[in-house]
Amino acid sequence: MEVVMAFVVGGLYAAAIYMMLRRSIVKLVIGLVLLSNAANLLIFTVAGMTSGAPPLIAPGDTVPEGVSADPLAQAVVLTAIVIGFGVLAFAVVLIHRAYEVVQADDMDQMKDTDR
Amino acid sequence: MLYAILSTFLLAAAAPAVHRLTGRASGWVLGLLPAALFVYFLSFLPAVSSGESIVLAWPWLPGLDIQLSFLVDGLSLLFALLISGIGFFIVTYAGRYLEGDRDLGRFYVIILAFMGSMLGLVLADNLVAMFVFWELTSITSYLLIGYNHENADARKYALQGLFVTVGGGLALLAGIIMLAMAGGSWELSEILNNGDVVREHALYLPLLLLILIGAFTKSAQVPFHFWLPRAMAAPTPVSAYLHSATMVKAGVYLLARLNPSLGGTDIWFTTLALFGAVTMFTGVFLAFRSTGVKKVLAYSTVMALGTLTMLIGIGTETALLAAMAFLLAHSLYKGALFMVAGILDHEAGAKDFLQTGGLRSALPVTAAFAILAALSLGGVIPLFGFVAKELMLEAVLDAPSLGGILALLAVLTAILGVAVAAIVGIRPWFGPKVDTPKTPHHDAPVAMLAGPAVLASLGLIFGLGPGLADEGLINAAAASVQGAPVDGYLALWHGINWPLAISAFSLVAGGVLYWRWEQARRALAWVDRAAEYGPEKGYFKMMDGLVALSEWQTRVLQNGYLRYYVIVIVAMTAGLVGVTAQLFDVGVGGLDWAALKIHEVAILAILVASMLFAVLTRSRLGAVAALGSLGFTVALVYVLYSAADVGITQVLVETLTVILLVLVLFRLPGFLNLSSTALRVRDAGIALVMGGMITLLILSTLDARLFPSISQYFIDESVPSGYGRNIVNVVLVDFRALDTLGEIFVLALAAIGVYAMLRFRAEDRR
Numbered sequence: 045m046e047v048v049m050a051f052v053v054g055g056l057y058a059a060a061i062y063m064m065l066r067r068s069i070v071k072l073v074i075g076l077v078l079l080s081n082a083a084n085l086l087i088f089t090v091a092g093m094t095s096g097a098p099p100l101i102a103p104g105d106t107v108p109e110g111v112s113a114d115p116l117a118q119a120v121v122l123t124a125i126v127i128g129f130g131v132l133a134f135a136v137v138l139i140h141r142a143y144e145v146v147q148a149d150d151m152d153q154m155k156d157t158d159r
Numbered sequence: 160m161l162y163a164i165l166s167t168f169l170l171a172a173a174a175p176a177v178h179r180l181t182g183r184a185s186g187w188v189l190g191l192l193p194a195a196l197f198v199y200f201l202s203f204l205p206a207v208s209s210g211e212s213i214v215l216a217w218p219w220l221p222g223l224d225i226q227l228s229f230l231v232d233g234l235s236l237l238f239a240l241l242i243s244g245i246g247f248f249i250v251t252y253a254g255r256y257l258e259g260d261r262d263l264g265r266f267y268v269i270i271l272a273f274m275g276s277m278l279g280l281v282l283a284d285n286l287v288a289m290f291v292f293w294e295l296t297s298i299t300s301y302l303l304i305g306y307n308h309e310n311a312d313a314r315k316y317a318l319q320g321l322f323v324t325v326g327g328g329l330a331l332l333a334g335i336i337m338l339a340m341a342g343g344s345w346e347l348s349e350i351l352n353n354g355d356v357v358r359e360h361a362l363y364l365p366l367l368l369l370i371l372i373g374a375f376t377k378s379a380q381v382p383f384h385f386w387l388p389r390a391m392a393a394p395t396p397v398s399a400y401l402h403s404a405t406m407v408k409a410g411v412y413l414l415a416r417l418n419p420s421l422g423g424t425d426i427w428f429t430t431l432a433l434f435g436a437v438t439m440f441t442g443v444f445l446a447f448r449s450t451g452v453k454k455v456l457a458y459s460t461v462m463a464l465g466t467l468t469m470l471i472g473i474g475t476e477t478a479l480l481a482a483m484a485f486l487l488a489h490s491l492y493k494g495a496l497f498m499v500a501g502i503l504d505h506e507a508g509a510k511d512f513l514q515t516g517g518l519r520s521a522l523p524v525t526a527a528f529a530i531l532a533a534l535s536l537g538g539v540i541p542l543f544g545f546v547a548k549e550l551m552l553e554a555v556l557d558a559p560s561l562g563g564i565l566a567l568l569a570v571l572t573a574i575l576g577v578a579v580a581a582i583v584g585i586r587p588w589f590g591p592k593v594d595t596p597k598t599p600h601h602d603a604p605v606a607m608l609a610g611p612a613v614l615a616s617l618g619l620i621f622g623l624g625p626g627l628a629d630e631g632l633i634n635a636a637a638a639s640v641q642g643a644p645v646d647g648y649l650a651l652w653h654g655i656n657w658p659l660a661i662s663a664f665s666l667v668a669g670g671v672l673y674w675r676w677e678q679a680r681r682a683l684a685w686v687d688r689a690a691e692y693g694p695e696k697g698y699f700k701m702m703d704g705l706v707a708l709s710e711w712q713t714r715v716l717q718n719g720y721l722r723y724y725v726i727v728i729v730a731m732t733a734g735l736v737g738v739t740a741q742l743f744d745v746g747v748g749g750l751d752w753a754a755l756k757i758h759e760v761a762i763l764a765i766l767v768a769s770m771l772f773a774v775l776t777r778s779r780l781g782a783v784a785a786l787g788s789l790g791f792t793v794a795l796v797y798v799l800y801s802a803a804d805v806g807i808t809q810v811l812v813e814t815l816t817v818i819l820l821v822l823v824l825f826r827l828p829g830f831l832n833l834s835s836t837a838l839r840v841r842d843a844g845i846a847l848v849m850g851g852m853i854t855l856l857i858l859s860t861l862d863a864r865l866f867p868s869i870s871q872y873f874i875d876e877s878v879p880s881g882y883g884r885n886i887v888n889v890v891l892v893d894f895r896a897l898d899t900l901g902e903i904f905v906l907a908l909a910a911i912g913v914y915a916m917l918r919f920r921a922e923d924r925r
Contacts, residue, residue: 045759045800050857052763058843058850059774061729065722065842067834070782070827072721074773077786077816081793086853088797088805090860098801099874099886106878108886113801115877115886116870119895121797122805122887123902129812130909133819137913140823149827151721 049089056082069139069149076135080128084121091117160215160229160282163196167275174271175264186254186606189267193246193274200239207236208635210644214284214348230284230348233635237483238281238412240632241404245494246274248610253396255606256501266306270397273299277405281412284347286335293331293377293409297324300406304393316389319698323376323386331373331413337366342420351642354420367421370413371430378410378464381438382694388445388457389695395504398453399497399610402460403490411467415482419642422474431472432561436568438465443575447582447672448683450512452500456493459536459579462572463489466551469565471640473558480647481550483636487628488535488547488618495532495614496583499525502603502611503587508596512582517592521599524608526588531615533584535622537577537669538662543621543628545662546649548573552658570661577669582676625649722842729845733852740859747858762799766792777830780821787817804887 060082063075091114099115101108148154170177170192178185206213212232219227231239250270257263276299279292298321305317341360342350350357357363374380379387387407391398401407414431421427442461449455463485470482502525509515519526535544555569556562602608621628629649637645653659672679716727739745766789773785790813798806834842873890881889891899 045754046861047858048755048759048763050854050861052766053857054850054852054854055767056770056850057853058846059770060846061725061849062842062846063774064725065845067722068830070779070824070830073820073824074782074786078770078773078789081789082853085793085796086857088800088802090857093800095800098803101878101884101886103884107874112874112886114868114870115873115890116868118802118805118887119890121802122808122891123898125805125808125812127902127905129816130906132816134909134912136819136823137916140826141916141919143827 045093045095046089049085049093053082053085053089056085067150067152069143069151069154072151073132073136073139076132080124080132084124084128087117087124088121160231161217161227163199164275164279164282166192167196167271167278171268171271171275174267178264178267183258184254185263185267186251189254189271190247190251192271193243193250196243196278197240197247200236200243203231203236204631207231207233208631210635210638212348212639214346216284219285219288225287225345226285227288228284228346228348229282231282232639233632233637234412234415234483234639235281237487237632237636238404238408239278241487241490242274242277242281245400245404245490245610245614248494248498248613249396249400251606252399252498252501252610253394255604256396256505257394262306266394269299269302269306270400273303273400273405277409280409286339286345286347286350289347290328290332290335293373294325294328296406296409297321297328297377300324300390300401303397303401304390306394306397307392310392313392316386316392320386320390322702323383323698327373327376327383330369330376334366334369334373337362338370338417338420341366347416351417351419354423354642357420358424363421363424364426367426370417370421374410374413375434375468376410377413378407378468379438379461380410380434380465380468381441382697384438384441384461385693385695385698387461388454391451391453391457395453395497395501398457399494399501402457402497403494407460407464408467408486408490411464411471411486414468414471415479415640418471418474418479418640422471428472428474428559429561432469432558432565433472435465435467435469435472436565438462439469439572440568440575441465443572443579445686446579447575448680448686450680452503452510452512452515452587453497455512455579455582456496456500459576460489460493462576463493466572470551470554473554473565475554475557475559476637476641476645476647477550477557478554479640480633480637480645480649481547481554483633483640484543484550484625484628484649485547487621487633488543491614491618491621492532492535492544495528495611495618496536498607498610498614499529499532502607505607506597506599506601506603509587512586514595515587515593516590517588518595518599519588520592522588522602524602525611528608528611528615530584530588531619532611533580535615535618536583537580537666538573539580539666540662541619541622541651543618543625546622546625546651548662549653549658550649552661553653553656556657570665573661573665574668574672577665578672578676581669581673585673622651625651726845729849733849736852736856740855745859747855759799762792762795766796779824779827779829783817783820783824786820787813790816802887804885 056078060075060078063071063078066072066075094111094113097108097110097112099108099112099118142154143149146154170189174189177188181188203213212230214228214230216226216228219225250267253266253270254263257266260266273296276292276295280289280296283289283292301317301321304320305313307313338350338357339345341357341362342353343356344350344353376383387402390401393401439462442458442463442465446455446458446462449458466485467482467489470478470485502522503509503515503518506522506525507515507518531542535542538544538548552569552573555565558565626649633649634645637647769785769789769792773782773789776782776785790809794806794809794813797803797809873894874886876894877883877886877889881893883889883893
């Protein structure tokens with residue numbers, strides 16, 4: 045599965061960067077969403093993907109039975125998802141506000157509005 | 160020792176408060192510290208003059224084997240006494256000279272910090288500590304030169320001094336590191352005993368050149384001499400201090416200090432002797448044709464620095480003895496003369512020798528000590544300057560090679576030196592009375608006269624009894640420069656010999672030159688035009704070039720187009736990762752396709768399809784829906800691979816994201832086709848390179864486990880330490896609780912930002 049995921053994550057990065065290179069600011073936002081998903085999956089994948097062994101401890105035990113998935117990578121990704129949402133929400137509202145003020149969504153036009 | 164140096168910095172911090180408390184007497188109160196330090200350093204004198212050298216060390220960065228160590232021997236003690244002794248007069252003098260200046264408190268801070276840095280520099284035994292103090296003197300002197308910061312020239316020339324000395328400092332740093340490698344130690348006291356090893360080392364030539372650049376820039380040797388007269392933008396007490404005992408002598412100190420380790424080779428002799436001699440002549444020549452009071456003195460300092468460098472380069476016993484005697488003589492008369500220059504400015508408002516004349520009746524005490532100091536500058540018997548000059552001429556005449564050219568420059572310098580001394584010692588005081596900008600009503604106050612009086616008198620005392628200076632310290636100082644005891648001695652009368660003849664001749668010739676000063680200056684007017692092509696021109700050209708370069712790179716890199724920033728970042732990342740992978744021969748293990756299950760294929764197919772649709776669609780709603788589909792598929796991947804909590808979070812966040820995007824994006828215009836096909840192909844190429852790089856990265860790390868993961872710690876400690884059975888949750892709220900707290904802050908800030916932006920819009924509409 046990791047091998048296929050390597051290609052999928054690579055594809056997500058490519059898609060994200062392609063969208064970020066567009067002039068429309070809405071496409072930039074789409075690129076951001078793709079990029080945060082790509083980065084989360086990257087961390088998740090390189091930590092090793094283990095199926096059917098959540099990092100939970102049964103009552104009475106002190107360690108999980110057998111091999112369990114990497115809890116640290118999961119915690120990191122969980123944090124990253126939430127932060128990513130915060131950034132996205134802020135960016136989207138900022139863009140909307142900028143559009144209201146300068147009446148442009150083409151970043152090349154936005155760049156020159158303060159001249 | 161450590162506390163002695165720290166005390167200057169501590170007092171510097173407290174100086175503004177002391178100044179407010181003590182008011183007019185602040186100069187005297189703050190002067191107590193340099194005076195106390197002077198006495199403290201004097202206590203080392205008996206041991207040092209009997210030839211001992213004392214090393215005192217404190218651990219500093221024990222892990223890096225760096226200790227804060229101090230070396231007290233003849234050379235460093237001579238400097239320390241000059242710095243603290245003259246420092247006392249400077250602080251008291253400044254208290255009166257700058258009286259009423261609203262920034263006087265700030266002035267005390269900087270001058271005391273500068274004094275501490277200078278003491279640290281000359282006393283440090285550890286090369287790293289020495290370099291730190293070296294740079295501190297550059298920075299504090301920058302603040303001192305730019306003290307009148309409302310004056311554009313002061314700012315400009317403070318910056319010039321900073322650039323030249325810090326540029327040299329950079330070269331010095333590299334040189335010092337090589338010196339430590341070659342000498343096998345960071346301690347000067349050990350390197351100095353390892354001279355032969357250093358001189359034979361393969362790094363000897365590069366390290367010598369780098370250290371010389373550092374020393375030459377600091378000590379204003381040709382072609383770096385231009386910054387020193389420009390530093391006259393500083394208040395006069397600063398000039399007096401920088402020129403007499405400190406800053407510019409730091410380079411000379413470095414050369415003298417390293418002489419036992421680096422000196423004695425042909426290149427050392429040739430470079431130092433030639434640069435020193437040329438600097439010496441350039442300095443005195445430019446001094447002779449200047450008329451500004453401080454400018455004449457500044458150029459004569461350049462002469463003195465050149466003389467010292469030349470003498471250290473010649474390196475014979477007589478030369479080193481002469482260097483130390485000349486150093487002391489120069490510090491005494493130059494400190495006195497600069498303070499006199501300050502009095503001329505303060506009492507008579509005169510900044511130029513042409514504005515002065517016949518002032519001896521108005522300023523009798525000042526005049527007396529000024530003349531005494533000027534006699535020492537001119538090398539007239541029986542002052543200490545004469546003793547030093549005789550020895551200097553003797554050393555030059557006995558130089559092992561280059562004798563002719565050094566002797567010629569030395570004789571010319573002696574003649575012009577006498578003329579310069581006459582300008583300083585005769586012009587303002589004798590002759591017809593000239594109307595100065597301010598009419599002096601009384602002589603200078605005691606605080607301003609104390610310095611010139613004591614320093615000029617010492618010049619006379621040491622001249623009449625050279626043994627006093629010699630046995631006290633000069634001999635020990637010359638011994639530490641030579642690295643071996645010195646047999647020579649200082650004397651006022653050497654009998655009738657060549658140096659005496661040259662002295663006598665230079666007195667007459669210099670006198671004639673002073674008599675014909677006006678005509679000589681007119682005849683030399685061409686120098687001004689030639690100076691426009693001098694090294695300072697090069698400095699300004701370089702600065703312009705620097706500005707042009709930064710304008711160009713700002714235009715190119717900071718062009719305001721987001722996509723070019725992204726391209727640069729992506730290209731750099733892909734390039735660096737690619738090169739590193741090549742260098743370390745990172746390979747990709749065998750690809751294992753077999754283990755795929757049918758539901759995995761289905762999920763990934765949906766993921767890729769959503770992604771492609773989001774990129775390719777022209778419909779905003781379609782793109783948002785595709786993003787939603789992609790997000791939920793990713794959640795499915797998390798759930799399938801044992802990350803239930805992450806999956807739940809992803810579902811919640813994805814739902815919110817879709818709602819947010821639908822609400823906001825529909826207030827924006829629809830997609831337009833803004834780019835040409837060629838641009839799209841280029842961007843797709845860049846994107847694919849980066850994506851491919853990420854794929855390779857993941858594949859190459861799959862089998863690589865360079866060290867055990869720290870996850871096992873969390874798994875083992877979850878129940879015993881964290882009292883939780885869901886390990887991910889325990890990590891989030893217990894082991895890495897601060898991360899989570901930070902995350903909450905980020906979300907709160909984002910929420911406040913969003914709220915503020917929406918609210919301001921509402922107010923705009925009202």
